Amino acid sequence: MAEIPEHLLKRAQAAREKAESQQKTETTDSTQPQETEETKEVEEIVDPTDENAEEALSILKTALEEKILDSHIAPGRGLWIRVHVEDWRSAAKAAKETLDCTFFDWLSAIDWMPSPYGREHETEQDQIVDASEESEEKEMEWGYTGGETRFQLICRVYSISKKIGVMIKADLPDSDPRALSLIPIYAGANWHEREAREMFGVTFDEHPDLRNIYLPGDFEGHPLRKDYPLLSRRMKPWPGIVDVELLPGDEE
Amino acid sequence: MVTTESEQMAYIAAQAADARVNVEVETDEGMTLNLGPQHPATHGTLRIIAKLDGEKVIAAEPIMGYMHRGYEKLTEVRTYPQVTTLVNRIDWLGSFANEVPFILAAEQLMDVEAPPRAQWIRTVLFELSRIANISLFLGDMAVQVGATTPVFYAFRDREFVLNQIERVTGGRFHPNFDRIGGLKDDLPKGWIEETGTVIGKMRDFCDEMEELVLGNEIFQARTRGIGVIPPEVALSYGLSGANLRASGVDWDIRRDANVGLVYDEVDWKVWTHPDGDSFSRFWVRLQETREACNIIEQLLGGIPAGPIMAKVPRIIKVPAGEAYVATENPLGEMGFYVVSQGDLTPFRVKIRSASFSNMSITPWLLKGVFVPDIISILASLYFILGDIDR
Numbered sequence: 101m102a103e104i105p106e107h108l109l110k111r112a113q114a115a116r117e118k119a120e121s122q123q124k125t126e127t128t129d130s131t132q133p134q135e136t137e138e139t140k141e142v143e144e145i146v147d148p149t150d151e152n153a154e155e156a157l158s159i160l161k162t163a164l165e166e167k168i169l170d171s172h173i174a175p176g177r178g179l180w181i182r183v184h185v186e187d188w189r190s191a192a193k194a195a196k197e198t199l200d201c202t203f204f205d206w207l208s209a210i211d212w213m214p215s216p217y218g219r220e221h222e223t224e225q226d227q228i229v230d231a232s233e234e235s236e237e238k239e240m241e242w243g244y245t246g247g248e249t250r251f252q253l254i255c256r257v258y259s260i261s262k263k264i265g266v267m268i269k270a271d272l273p274d275s276d277p278r279a280l281s282l283i284p285i286y287a288g289a290n291w292h293e294r295e296a297r298e299m300f301g302v303t304f305d306e307h308p309d310l311r312n313i314y315l316p317g318d319f320e321g322h323p324l325r326k327d328y329p330l331l332s333r334r335m336k337p338w339p340g341i342v343d344v345e346l347l348p349g350d351e352e
Numbered sequence: 353m354v355t356t357e358s359e360q361m362a363y364i365a366a367q368a369a370d371a372r373v374n375v376e377v378e379t380d381e382g383m384t385l386n387l388g389p390q391h392p393a394t395h396g397t398l399r400i401i402a403k404l405d406g407e408k409v410i411a412a413e414p415i416m417g418y419m420h421r422g423y424e425k426l427t428e429v430r431t432y433p434q435v436t437t438l439v440n441r442i443d444w445l446g447s448f449a450n451e452v453p454f455i456l457a458a459e460q461l462m463d464v465e466a467p468p469r470a471q472w473i474r475t476v477l478f479e480l481s482r483i484a485n486i487s488l489f490l491g492d493m494a495v496q497v498g499a500t501t502p503v504f505y506a507f508r509d510r511e512f513v514l515n516q517i518e519r520v521t522g523g524r525f526h527p528n529f530d531r532i533g534g535l536k537d538d539l540p541k542g543w544i545e546e547t548g549t550v551i552g553k554m555r556d557f558c559d560e561m562e563e564l565v566l567g568n569e570i571f572q573a574r575t576r577g578i579g580v581i582p583p584e585v586a587l588s589y590g591l592s593g594a595n596l597r598a599s600g601v602d603w604d605i606r607r608d609a610n611v612g613l614v615y616d617e618v619d620w621k622v623w624t625h626p627d628g629d630s631f632s633r634f635w636v637r638l639q640e641t642r643e644a645c646n647i648i649e650q651l652l653g654g655i656p657a658g659p660i661m662a663k664v665p666r667i668i669k670v671p672a673g674e675a676y677v678a679t680e681n682p683l684g685e686m687g688f689y690v691v692s693q694g695d696l697t698p699f700r701v702k703i704r705s706a707s708f709s710n711m712s713i714t715p716w717l718l719k720g721v722f723v724p725d726i727i728s729i730l731a732s733l734y735f736i737l738g739d740i741d742r
Contacts, residue, residue, distance in 0.1 A: 177676075180674070203590065203603075205685070205687070241693055244674050265676070
């Protein structure tokens with residue numbers, strides 16, 4: 101049997117020592133965690149105001165008035181607003197004109213339906229749950245600013261002068277998800293809308309050229325919808341689990 | 353002679369017929385030129401169909417999707433730590449830089465902050481991948497306008513940087529080194545000094561490129577005043593990174609919207625160029641490589657001691673919420689919009705990759721240029737197909 105190389109032994113020794121010392125510090129730490137937690141909490145209560153975002157929101161509110169259905173500010177992380185799908189273009193226009201959001205960042209959609217296929221980490225295969233039973237039990241949970249329908253459009257525009265990014269969300273009707281294209285306001289929306297169209301099946305009115313951008317022209321279905329199965333994942337067990345081979349002598 | 357020529361003509365006709373498989377091209381006016389999908393100027397498999405009137409492009413249409421891997425769908429069946437393996441392969445020349453925004457978004461949702469040492473090492477590796485990425489561009493751009501030598505210098509010198517990345521992470525191209533709450537491992541012994549000498553070499557490389565390429569008369573003739581993008585147009589198409597700064601927009605996420613990296617600790621400069629042409633895009637990237645050398649040198653001198661991992665649970669469940677984190681990657685703004693519903697896997701990940709937006713300007717930009725300029729403009733926009741197709 102080969103000898104264990106010296107550097108490995110040293111490394112193991114070092115790791116052991118490190119673990120021991122860490123345990124010691126942990127035990128010493130545990131005597132005074134409450135104080136530090138309290139001070140932290142006080143800091144957190146003082147901190148979370150984002151004046152920049154508050155100001156931007158008030159500007160948008162004066163411009164859009166009641167069109168903003170809901171808003172959310174995550175301090176230091178951004179500003180979310182939700183509008184009605186009919187106001188989708190006018191909201192983007194208002195952001196560009198009043199907030200100077202000239203930079204078009206990205207546009208996409210979210211499917212809020214819970215996946216009908218299980219996502220359990222431990223199982224060897226996706227649990228194929230009977231869709232009719234489960235989907236009734238699971239309810240849709242929306243993210244920031246809430247929601248009403250299954251599909252939501254989301255777009256991020258950024259103001260370089262005010263250094264604030266605005267996420268604009270809009271609920272799309274379930275039966276016929278469609279919205280006005282943003283191309284007249286942001287020329288860059290073109291490809292993003294084509295992508296959202298093929299991935300989610302959202303139609304953009306007044307878009308000059310809604311062909312598929314990634315997928316072949318005759319592709320059926322919209323892959324990023326939650327009810328579109330990920331075939332490779334269904335055919336094969338979770339990678340990693342399948343690779344575990346039994347050691348010789350190790351029987352069931 | 354005659355037979356070979358007719359054979360050639362037949363071959364070209366067959367090629368042209370093949371090119372029209374999935375695009376309808378009206379052939380009544382002008383000629384249709386197909387570039388790619390395999391073309392040396394495309395860094396992957398991009399195809400461009402251009403309609404020509406003589407030497408002039410009337411319309412150009414990029415066709416992508418040859419490399420679409422569906423990462424946004426795949427992230428929904430991967431746990432958070434597994435996602436870094438996927439995102440490594442988006443911009444494969446600066447892989448480490450891809451991992452950072454995703455990890456930062458997950459950290460933001462979990463309310464975890466990496467310890468200072470991890471943040472510093474992250475920033476160093478981030479800038480090293482920037483040098484590794486852009487140095488190849490500097491050589492490649494010269495090839496596209498007809499100078500073959502610089503690209504070999506670029507491949508030679510880039511190797512020093514890749515070696516340094518490999519010594520820390522174990523991978524030349526796909527480090528998979530960033531973790532939620534810190535880094536996988538600490539720096540090996542003697543790495544800081546070695547990186548210092550490598551940075552010296554990369555400085556020499558930048559000087560060499562400046563002499564070889566930037567001052568070259570042919571290079572200037574092929575790039576000056578070609579492919580001009582005005583700042584308003586650049587902004588409305590969502591161009592970012594050096595492409596935006598070359599149009600005179602003074603905007604850099606590292607300085608203006610920095611999240612989680614330590615650029616505030618060092619003294620550096622954002623370079624812009626007012627012209628907006630192919631030449632200025634090259635110039636800005638060259639200066640940026642130098643600036644990255646500056647940043648790394650300053651950071652190496654002051655990496656704080658301490659742990660490299662914050663305390664995070666072994667099984668990572670991310671609380672419900674939404675976060676968008678963008679970083680200034682070598683190619684431009686790369687961001688991850690992560691929606692979590694408190695699960696082991698993300699609920700939805702939107703990947704905002706720089707090249708996708710940078711490429712979306714090409715139909716507008718290529719209109720009216722001459723055929724040889726297609727190549728130099730595409731090279732100067734600098735895209736990587738993995739970053740477009742995701």
